[in-house]
Each structure stands twice: as structure tokens, then as C-alpha cells.
Amino acid sequence: MNIAIFGNGKMGQEISSLAKSRGHVISCVSSSKNPAKKLNLRNIDIAIEFSTPETAFDNICYALQNNVPVICGTTGWEENLEEIKNKCKIHKGAFLYASNFSIGMNILFEISQKIASLLKNENYKIQISETHHKSKKDAPSGSAKRLANDLKTITKYSPLINSYREKNIIGEHIVDFDLLYENIQIKHNAKNRKIFAIGAIIAAEWINGKQGFFNMKDVLNITN
Secondary structure, X not given: OEEEEEOOOHHHHHHHHHHHHOOOEEEEEEOOOOOHHHOOOOOOOEEEEOOOOOOHHHHHHHHHHOOOOEEEOOOOOHHHHHHHHHHHHHOOOEXXXXXXXXXXXXXXXXXXXXXXXXXXXXXXXXXXXXXEOOOOOOOOOHHHHHHHHHHXXXXXXXXXXXXXXXXXXXXXXXXXXXXXOOEEEEEEEEOOOHHHHHHHHHHHHHHOOOOEEEOHHHHHOOOO
């Protein structure tokens, strides 16, 4: 595939490297000095968006307007997600959003919901903790907010989220179920940024030729 990368930060660079190793071509890359709207998307098969919360929405719109499917992992702009869904329908395009492309983290999403369902008749509290590197711009993380929203649909209340920013922490999420006489805790720790990059590339390969709005559950064929 001919790929456009929106965002030339650590994730964009990691995706470029891994995509090339899988036989794909990086045709163009946007940056703060070369914004996405200036890129020629004529022969692009897919755009992978990992820029900033401030630029993600406009970048996605630009790709959809040019009939280019978009994979997006940028968080912190989710208030505009419904508008992107509508634009996807209008342009008959394809869009996939994930707050976290790690396969392990997506399994944690599912397990946490399952535990909450099994405990529905118990008296318990849920607390979510997330820790990331100091350069991460949004807090709480998109994954923590997704965990909270998913669990809210089951528990009917919003779990407390604690956010921490520490040097050299790629990403850690902990979901703590605190019962009267016992405690259940599940944890995901990202040891290498490559897990997010490879997940995004797998999603890009999966969405090729499709139309609609998707997430990683579709890619991993997870059904409720």
C-alpha cells in the first residue's frame, strides 16, 4: 500500500519504519512545518493519523474529502468523533479510530467489562490508573477514558481515573476492582512503542477496500 503518515513524531516514525519492513511504501509525511492539507493524496491507499489533538480532526477531514481511508490513534479530540462518523457516511469513506492499538490493551478492555458484568450483584468500587511519558499531551489518556466509559455502561457510575506522567513510561493502565473483602486488579504495561505501531499497520491492512466506521474490535473480530 501507498501510505500517508499524518504526524512525524515518535509514533509516526515508528509506523513508517515498520510499514516499510512489511512491504508498504511511505509516500508522504506531514509535520508541523508541512501540514497534512498540503500533501498530495492522489495515489494514497491509506492515511495513518498520529499527530496532535489540535490537528487530528482537520487531518482526518482532509483525507476523507480526498477519498482516502483513515486509521487514527491520536487522542484528546474525541468530542468531534460523531462529526467524523457523519463525514465518513457523506463521503462513503472508511475510518477506524482506536485510543490504543495494542492487541493486549484491547484484550484488557474486554476482560475489564467481563469482570464488571460478573460482579454486577456485588458491592464494589472501580478505580483506573494510567501512567505515561511526560510528553503525552492529554490526560487522562484516551484508553483510560474508554475504560471508564465502557465500565460506566455496566456499573452505571463513572470510575475514578488517576493520571500520572513519568519519564520513560511508554504506557501503563491498571483497573482495580475493590470489593469488601477482596481485590481484583488487571494491568497492562507497554514495554515497547512498537506494539502501537504494528497494531495501526495491521488495522490499515485490514481496512483496505472497506467502507464504514470501525474500531479494533472489528479488526480483532471480537464479538460481545
